[in-house]
Amino acid sequence: MRSSLLTHLECSLCGRTYEADRLWQTCPDCDRPLLARYDLEAARRLSRQRLIGPEPSLWCYQALLPVRDPAHILTLGEGGTPLLHARRLGAELSMPHLYIKEESLNPTGSFKARGLAVAISRALELGVRGMVIPSAGNAAGAAAAYAARAGLHLYVFMPRDVPAPFLAECRALGAEVVLVDGLITECAREARRLAQEHGWLDLSTLREPYRLEGKKTMGYELARQMRWELPDVILYPTGGGTGLVGMWKAFEEMAQLGWIGERRPRMVAVQSTGCAPIVRAFHAGDEFAAPWDGAQTVAAGLRVPAAVGDFLILRTLRASGGTAIAVPDEALLEAQQWMGRKEGIFACPEGGATLAALKVLRDQGWIDPEERVVLFNTGSGLKYLPS
Ligand SMILES: *Cc1c(COP(=O)(O)O)cnc(C)c1O
Numbered sequence: 438m439r440s441s442l443l444t445h446l447e448c449s450l451c452g453r454t455y456e457a458d459r460l461w462q463t464c465p466d467c468d469r470p471l472l473a474r475y476d477l478e479a480a481r482r483l484s485r486q487r488l489i490g491p492e493p494s495l496w497c498y499q500a501l502l503p504v505r506d507p508a509h510i511l512t513l514g515e516g517g518t519p520l521l522h523a524r525r526l527g528a529e530l531s532m533p534h535l536y537i538k539e540e541s542l543n544p545t546g547s548f549k550a551r552g553l554a555v556a557i558s559r560a561l562e563l564g565v566r567g568m569v570i571p572s573a574g575n576a577a578g579a580a581a582a583y584a585a586r587a588g589l590h591l592y593v594f595m596p597r598d599v600p601a602p603f604l605a606e607c608r609a610l611g612a613e614v615v616l617v618d619g620l621i622t623e624c625a626r627e628a629r630r631l632a633q634e635h636g637w638l639d640l641s642t643l644r645e646p647y648r649l650e651g652k653k654t655m656g657y658e659l660a661r662q663m664r665w666e667l668p669d670v671i672l673y674p675t676g677g678g679t680g681l682v683g684m685w686k687a688f689e690e691m692a693q694l695g696w697i698g699e700r701r702p703r704m705v706a707v708q709s710t711g712c713a714p715i716v717r718a719f720h721a722g723d724e725f726a727a728p729w730d731g732a733q734t735v736a737a738g739l740r741v742p743a744a745v746g747d748f749l750i751l752r753t754l755r756a757s758g759g760t761a762i763a764v765p766d767e768a769l770l771e772a773q774q775w776m777g778r779k780e781g782i783f784a785c786p787e788g789g790a791t792l793a794a795l796k797v798l799r800d801q802g803w804i805d806p807e808e809r810v811v812l813f814n815t816g817s818g819l820k821y822l823p824s
Contacts, residue, residue: 439490442475443503446646449749457503460563462644463745470643470746472686473503473650477693485696489661493517495551495654501690502555502654503647509562511586513544515554516654520662520811525779526792530799534809536668538659539782540816545582545606547575547738547785547816548655552679553640555651557583560638565589567637571624573599574737575785575816580640581610592631594624600737602820620732622742642677643746649686652679656687659811660697668702669808672794674787674815675706675715675761676741678750685753702811704759706750707794709734709766712742715750719761724748735766736786738815760803764793772796773818786821788814 446455450469455461461471480488480500490497495516504510519539527535540548553576560568570580571594584591591612595604596619607614617624625641632639643649660667667688673681681704691697706715711734718726728743744750754761764772766786773789776782784792791812798804 446471471646515550545578549575549579552648552651553579556647559647569628569632570640571628578606581612594628652683653687656684670810672705672791682749704757706761710763713763716761716763738787768793783818784814785816
């Protein structure tokens, strides 16, 4: 049973449903993200062994992903990353059950590869001719890689002050780069305009349904690596929130499949104090997050002043009994070095942020030292070198 069990798309806010085998962006009614739904009843009758394929990549979950024809799968070996026991960091924090999900081993050096591998494979399947993506960081390189593999045209909209390695990577991978005088919000606006003009796909975070599906595989992998016993706490560096929302979706799907029980991890969104819209909205008790003015942080993946999926992130944090916390750039950079020295991982600043946040939450007693905690190192530190 390896073919996709995708049945339809459902709006995450208004609940309207849409045919799955047509190209959609956000909900035509309310402009919020569409979620892919599967025939989990049928899947429940099959054993886990039959549903999970032998691939070492995320494509072992093909039945629970949207690509119907295996011929459309574009792979560079994404997913299947290690869950590392952080013994030396754990010893220093007196936390014997501390783990790091090491996402920098993905193609193009970040977990963005997961989402874009799935989204662009599906785009190829649905006959897309061109694509656009606004990005000031890792999403651009990942999109460029899979667009190249698909033979599809990709326009990347980047702020003119984007760090040189991100730009060089996109160009090397054959994407058409458009440098924009302005912030990522400007880039997003221009990208969207071009996409609408030409009938191309806008790959912006949560503006099409399938990047989320790629990212949810982190949840499946984590459960499998922990022998179907989810951890107590997950710390996730949150920008657009796809990974956090995606993992939560995976947990719900796995529960419906009967693979896991009702217990869920407390989900923690970690942001930088230079751009913390989700943290502010969470503690204010708001359903949506107001845009953050003057967003500034070295952690490019966290520089998201306004997320379309804000309410999904906030719902997830609350439903899980989790929290949201912001750490200053100095603290996340220090923690990046700390992770390097202790565990041999040259983390991205976003990954460092999760460790900095862990330290605070542990000192506050919000996390108990005996709990099983997973940090996400979402990318490699190599692309953030001063140039
Ligand atoms: C994009 C990105 C993030 C944020 O991811 P979301 O799932 O959009 O919240 C975190 N870390 C890195 C390295 C990123 O590139």
